[in-house]
Amino acid sequence: MVSIKLLHLSLAAVLLFGCQSCDGKVMMEYIGATGKPVRFSDVPVDPNIDFHFILSFAIDADASGAPQNGVFSPYWASTLTPTAVRATKADHPNAKFLASLSGWCLGEKVLRWYNPTDPSSWISNAFASLKSLAAEYHLDGIDVDYEVFPKNDTTFSFCIGELLTQLKEQGVITVATIAPYHDIAWHYAELFRRYGGVIDYVNYQFYTERVSRPSGYQEAFAQRAKQFDATKLLPSYEVNGRGIQGDAFFDALRLLECKGFEVNGVMVFSADASSANGYYYERKSQAFLLDNSTNCDARL
Secondary structure, eight states, X not given: OHHHHHHHHHHHHHHHHHHHHHTTOEEXXXXXXXXXXXXXXXXXXXXXXXXXXXXXXXXXXXXXXXXXXXXXXXXXXXXXXXXXXXXXXXXXXXXXXXXXXXXXXXXXXXXXXXXXXXXHHHHHHHHHHHHHHHHHHTOOEEEEEEOOOXXXXXXXXXXXXXXXXXXXXTTSOSEEEEOOOGGGHHHHHHHHHHHGGGOOEEOOOGGGSOOOSHXXXXXXXXXXXXXXXXXXXXXXXXXXXXXXXXXXXXXXXXXXXXXXXXXXXXXXXXXXXXXXXXXXXXXXXXXXXHOOOOOOOTTO
16 A cells, blocks of 8 residues: 555656646647658657647548447558657657547548447447557547537537546546537537536637637637636647638737736647648747747737
């Protein structure tokens, strides 16, 4: 019994040290969704950032897109191997790895949340398959990115909430995140209302909010902060994609701070696109997070 207590204290000390060394700043980087041969080692990781690679995606479907009742399989880039994960963790002790569930499509097949006929069976299968995947890929957490829902969704919040709860309670994962976007935010708001205690961060896809200026970004963030805990809500950027683009994103981050929000993290989608520009937004986002000064320019 004494040895177990000492082990728990040692683990707690390691976790506490990790949080202190990273100063509570987090980076979320989706990687591997396009099939492009991107590598973890190419992505800049600041040692003072709690850096999360989000493997995209683990999907509850076979190769044709047919649902498998909670049995998840990895469909991210083949370069993102368990060996690569282990090597990256050795090089960057502050790096964590998550598997993102679902995403938009598998090839040409649009993926949808389906109401399982037996929710308990779906949860059991999902737990078992993700536990196996976590062990194989040395995962620290799960991200939830279902993007299409039936009109009569009755099971999403329960199935996902119970799954995340069990994964955390059984020690399979230590981090859980969700990735809502504009059109389907209410599904995730209900999940967060019921199971917010096991959700660590909200990787909200602000690039779906159809705003291109810092002022509009700040207004969208303030609105979503009412649905989700503002301290868990992360600003996000899509490289060469939708929404606010270029350095205007960093103007938006400064404006958020000037309006009283704490910007403790950033989500970027994705490393696949960033490889073409030398990971400019990853580098600048991490530098922003570690910069303790705030310049409230009236022009923002």
